[in-house]
Amino acid sequence: MSAPTVERPADRDVSSEVRGRAPAPSRGGSLTAYAMVAPNLLLIVVFLLVPLVWALVMSFQAKRSFGPGRWTGLDNLTRLVGDDVFWRALLNTGIFTVATVPLSVGLGLALALLMDRALPGRGVFRTIVYLPIAVSTLVTSLVGLLLFDETVGIVNGLLRDAGIGPVSWQTDGRLAMVTVVLMTLWTRVGFGMLVYLAALQDVDGEVMEAAEVDGAGPLARVRHIVVPWLRPTTFFLVVINLIWSFQVFDVVYVMTNGGPGYDTTMLVTYAYDEGFGAARNFGYGATVGLVLFVLTLAVTLVQVWLNRKVEES
Amino acid sequence: MPFLNRRSLLAGGGLVAAAPALSGCAGLTQRVSATTAGRRDLLSVQVYGTDVEAKIYDELARRFEQTRRGVTVDLVSVPFSEASVGIDTGLASGTAPDVFRVDYPTMGVYASADQLLDVGDALDDLSGDLSEAFLGAVSHDDRVYGMPQHVDTSALVYRPDVLRDAGITAVPDRPEDAWSWDELADVADRLTDAAPDGSSAFGVNWQALGAFRWLNFLFQAGGHVYSDDLTRADLDSPEGRRALEFTASFFERGWVPGSTSTKAATYPDALFTSGTLAMLYAGNFLLPAFAETIKDRFEYAVTYLPRDRRRASELGGNALVASRTATNPDLAAEFLAFMGEADQMQAFCEAAVLLPTRTSLLDQQLDFAVAADLMPVFADQVTTIEDRDVADVTTATFAEVNLALANELEQCFLGGRSVEDTLAALDEQVSESAALNVEDGAR
Numbered sequence: 026m027s028a029p030t031v032e033r034p035a036d037r038d039v040s041s042e043v044r045g046r047a048p049a050p051s052r053g054g055s056l057t058a059y060a061m062v063a064p065n066l067l068l069i070v071v072f073l074l075v076p077l078v079w080a081l082v083m084s085f086q087a088k089r090s091f092g093p094g095r096w097t098g099l100d101n102l103t104r105l106v107g108d109d110v111f112w113r114a115l116l117n118t119g120i121f122t123v124a125t126v127p128l129s130v131g132l133g134l135a136l137a138l139l140m141d142r143a144l145p146g147r148g149v150f151r152t153i154v155y156l157p158i159a160v161s162t163l164v165t166s167l168v169g170l171l172l173f174d175e176t177v178g179i180v181n182g183l184l185r186d187a188g189i190g191p192v193s194w195q196t197d198g199r200l201a202m203v204t205v206v207l208m209t210l211w212t213r214v215g216f217g218m219l220v221y222l223a224a225l226q227d228v229d230g231e232v233m234e235a236a237e238v239d240g241a242g243p244l245a246r247v248r249h250i251v252v253p254w255l256r257p258t259t260f261f262l263v264v265i266n267l268i269w270s271f272q273v274f275d276v277v278y279v280m281t282n283g284g285p286g287y288d289t290t291m292l293v294t295y296a297y298d299e300g301f302g303a304a305r306n307f308g309y310g311a312t313v314g315l316v317l318f319v320l321t322l323a324v325t326l327v328q329v330w331l332n333r334k335v336e337e338s
Numbered sequence: 339m340p341f342l343n344r345r346s347l348l349a350g351g352g353l354v355a356a357a358p359a360l361s362g363c364a365g366l367t368q369r370v371s372a373t374t375a376g377r378r379d380l381l382s383v384q385v386y387g388t389d390v391e392a393k394i395y396d397e398l399a400r401r402f403e404q405t406r407r408g409v410t411v412d413l414v415s416v417p418f419s420e421a422s423v424g425i426d427t428g429l430a431s432g433t434a435p436d437v438f439r440v441d442y443p444t445m446g447v448y449a450s451a452d453q454l455l456d457v458g459d460a461l462d463d464l465s466g467d468l469s470e471a472f473l474g475a476v477s478h479d480d481r482v483y484g485m486p487q488h489v490d491t492s493a494l495v496y497r498p499d500v501l502r503d504a505g506i507t508a509v510p511d512r513p514e515d516a517w518s519w520d521e522l523a524d525v526a527d528r529l530t531d532a533a534p535d536g537s538s539a540f541g542v543n544w545q546a547l548g549a550f551r552w553l554n555f556l557f558q559a560g561g562h563v564y565s566d567d568l569t570r571a572d573l574d575s576p577e578g579r580r581a582l583e584f585t586a587s588f589f590e591r592g593w594v595p596g597s598t599s600t601k602a603a604t605y606p607d608a609l610f611t612s613g614t615l616a617m618l619y620a621g622n623f624l625l626p627a628f629a630e631t632i633k634d635r636f637e638y639a640v641t642y643l644p645r646d647r648r649r650a651s652e653l654g655g656n657a658l659v660a661s662r663t664a665t666n667p668d669l670a671a672e673f674l675a676f677m678g679e680a681d682q683m684q685a686f687c688e689a690a691v692l693l694p695t696r697t698s699l700l701d702q703q704l705d706f707a708v709a710a711d712l713m714p715v716f717a718d719q720v721t722t723i724e725d726r727d728v729a730d731v732t733t734a735t736f737a738e739v740n741l742a743l744a745n746e747l748e749q750c751f752l753g754g755r756s757v758e759d760t761l762a763a764l765d766e767q768v769s770e771s772a773a774l775n776v777e778d779g780a781r
Contacts, residue, residue: 090426091451174604175597176536177612185536195603196596196752282546284601286753287745301423303547303737305447 077318083311090305101312111313113287114295117202118317121291122270124206125213130262132210133217134255138247140218141225151222155215162212166279169208173280198288201281205289208276213269217262224258225251260332264325271321292317378666381411381673382435384425386418387656387690390626390707394689402676409669429453429661436664437673439656440484442475443550443736448659449478450734455660458482460671464678464696471728472695476657478734484657485674487683488692490623491651491719492543492551493640500616501525504532509641513718516642516649519558519584526593529616539593540617541606542585549600549744550652550731551619554643555581557650563730563739564772571768574761580646582750582757589751599751600744619643621654622716625691625709640712643719651719653728655692693720735771742767 084101086094105111140151157165172179173194181191194200228251236246252259274293277283283290283298292313300310385395392415399411414435416424422444428434429448440448448454458465458481465473465482476484501509506525510516517525529539544551553563561577564570572578588594595614598606610618611631620628632638643651658677660670676682680696684704687694691706693716700720706713733739742764750760 089451090430090447091453170603176538176595176609176614181536191536193596196599280603282601282603284603284748284752285599286601286749298741301426303741305426305737 080311080314083308084315086308088306088308088311090307094308097308101309104309105312105316110287110290110295111292111316114290114292114313115316117288117290118271118273118292120202121206121209121273122267124202125209125270125273126263126266128206128210129213129217129266130259132214133262134221134252134259136214136218137221137225138251141222151218154218157212158215158219162275163279165208165212166276169204169211169276169280173204195281196285198285201285201289205273205276205280208280209270209273212276213266217266220258220262221255224255228254256335260328264328267324267328268321271317271324292320378669379409381409381437381666381669383411383413383437383673384416384421384435385413385439386416386421387439388623388626391686391690394686398677398682398686401682402673405676406669406672411673429663432663434661434663436666436670437658437660439487440659441547441656442486442653443731443740445476445484445657445659446478446732446734447737449483453662454483455662455664455667455670456481456483457485457660457671457674460675461485461678464675467680467696467698469695469697471653471723471725474725474728475653475732476659484659485678486655486657486695487677488687488690489653489655489695489720490621490692491654491716491723492554492619492621492643493651493715493719494540494617494643495610495620495624495628495638495640496617498637498639500529500532504528504616509639511641513642513649517644519644519646522644523587525617526588526591530592533616537614537616538595538609539615540588540619541594541598541609541615542588542619543606543621544600544619544747545598545602545605546600546744547740549747550736550740552581552585552600552743552747553727553731554619554650554652555585555646557724557727558644558646558648559584560647562726563768564733566726568729568733568772570772571765573768574765577647578761578765579757582747582761584646585747586750586757596752600747622713623654623690623692625712626707629708640715642715643722649719649722650724650727651722653723653731655695693717733771738771739768742771 083094085096085098087097087100088094136154140147140154144150170178173181175181175191175193175195178194180194185191192200194204232250233246236250241249272293273291274297277289277291277294278297281289283294296310296313296317298304298310299306299313383395383399385392387395395415396413399413403409403411421439425434425438425440425448434453445454461482464485468486472486472489473482476482476486496509498509501507506528526539533539542551556562556573556578559577559581561575561581562572565572589596589599595606595609597604598609606615606618607620607624607627609615610620611628613636628638643649658674660667660674664670677686680699683694683696684699684702686692687699687706688704689707691708691713693713694700694704700717704710704713730736746760746764746767749755749763750757
């Protein structure tokens with residue numbers, strides 16, 4: 026069966042007709058626009074850009090909690106390159122990202138497709154899936170701790186009752202990572218579902234009907250119509266999930282504290298421990314934070330570039 | 339929406355998504371302190387602790403107000419985990435509270451960085467009633483920077499019913515009869531053999547910031563963290579090896595749950611109160627919580643910490659200190675002196691079930707709010723703390739040593755790293771901090 030070719034309304038309307046009629050902004054209009062964005066711009070400069078530059082400055086210093094920093098050139102970066110814990114944290118962050126991003130987006134889409142149908146009690150199911158988003162991640166992380174505590178956790182209690190025996194959720198590094206991934210998915214899938222559900226309302230019903238008449242089965246319709254239609258939404262979800270995964274902190278901090286050993290230590294938890302932990306090493310903590318920033322920026326830019334290439338083709 | 343095409347929308351989305359990334363870095367630098375400085379007649383005080391401690395702090399603060407007409411004490415109680423970050427940023431930004439509570443190991447960081455008020459003169463009366471160890475815990479370069487409000491330490495809490503079921507009928511009830519390490523190993527083996535699924539022989543309270551409690555075993559083996567002059571590490575020693583081999587065997591032989599290692603996200607007292615541990619190395623500050631949560635579900639008692647070459651116990655507890663930039667330094671010093679008076683110290687310790695630092699009070703039978711019958715064991719444990727032990731844990735860089743202990747010990751306990759490699763790694767990190775101690779002129 027050949028896939029039906031779909032011309033999306035957005036492409037037709039925006040790219041060919043509207044863009045050509047865009048009027049040049051007037052000087053007064055520009056001033057008004059700047060005035061409108063000024064409050065936000067001020068906040069971004071004060072609370073984002075200034076601290077970012079400050080962090081950059083500190084990354085070249087030996088800076089503790091108190092007193093002025095001492096310029097040490099590239100010492101922090103040199104230490105970073107030879108720091109086994111940093112590389113372990115980077116690897117862990119990579120593994121965590123690879124595990125959580127596709128699953129968050131994929132499961133979100135699957136649930137959205139399911140909840141988009143006329144199921145009995147659909148509203149209740151949607152609420153249940155979305156509920157973890159409405160609750161603080163600290164609370165969901167504590168729920169995770171309650172579930173996966175090796176000794177008194179609910180999961181091991183059930184496994185013990187079933188005669189399977191306790192599982193080393195906290196003392197086996199790989200399993201500890203699995204618990205962190207599972208709890209993260211629980212909190213993220215609802216968001217993906219909600220965004221996809223909104224996007225699904227824009228899928229042209231006539232096109233779907235036409236495909237059905239042409240003999241396309243449910244899977245083919247999803248693969249060849251729905252998924253391409255939702256590509257901008259998918260792009261948004263991938264980017265935001267990538268950034269969330271790079272920034273994972275609270276669930277690790279509460280559930281594993283980076284352990285066992287360094288098996289679940291992530292870049293942000295490591296930066297926090299160095300900067301605000303007992304070491305109070307602001308300079309090195311800022312260096313780890315900047316590496317994380319550069320990585321996040323690079324991955325996001327690659328995503329934007331890839332998306333643009335696909336759009337252009 | 340003529341100006342807004344899909345690409346603009348996506349770029350905007352990207353920026354929105356990138357904002358948290360930027361703020362993630364900002365989190366490393368921006369002020370997160372919620373502390374505030376006081377005024378001439380308003381003393382700002384930050385404490386942490388249990389509900390009972392918060393209540394008695396409040397009561398004593400009101401008592402201070404009554405003795406100083408026109409003075410108000412603005413008391414704020416925060417969770418322990420948030421206290422030091424708030425104080426750090428408060429000190430850095432000039433908004434630290436006038437007076438705050440701090441544990442002895444962390445106090446060294448502030449004192450060596452010249453962030454605390456010298457209160458030696460105001461605490462002259464108290465200093466005469468303190469042991470050298472407790473005075474040393476709040477001193478830096480021969481100056482007194484804090485009021486050692488109380489001390490706490492660990493003992494071995496146990497369940498007589500579980501021990502009886504395992505055939506252990508005799509538990510030491512005199513300090514001189516404290517179990518040796520070999521006897522503890524024998525007891526642990528018997529408890530492990532008799533333990534039902536999901537239960538363990540015991541747990542140790544060395545999680546997170548309590549990692550330094552591993553030093554109890556080091557001290558018991560006759561070892562120390564630093565050389566006598568505190569200029570180099572002394573962990574990679576026969577005593578250090580013996581302590582680490584013994585404590586690593588807790589995990590190898592299944593005496594303790596794997597989830598109670600030094601980086602565990604939870605504390606083992608919850609396991610004891612839930613009934614899954616037969617014994618627990620526990621601090622006396624937990625006794626009110628035990629009374630509250632265990633009630634009469636099962637019986638529990640306390641015995642002395644097992645010994646090796648000597649008896650030893652950690653210097654736990656907290657001091658009250660004043661910020662060097664306190665708005666009214668005289669008032670802050672007066673408050674510390676007031677809280678250090680025998681009446682206030684006694685009231686605080688009796689309500690919160692903590693041990694006083696005044697020698698005159700330690701010698702008295704205090705009327706503790708709960709578990710008064712168990713406290714003499716803890717009071718005796720305190721007497722095993724030696725000046726040299728205190729010197730080890732109150733250096734300017736001990737907070738970093740504490741972190742190194744948590745990280746490196748877990749590599750040995752759960753990660754399968756050898757005792758030799760772990761000691762070498764620890765020794766290296768402690769040596770680095772010892773070098774900083776020398777630079778700092780900490781001692």
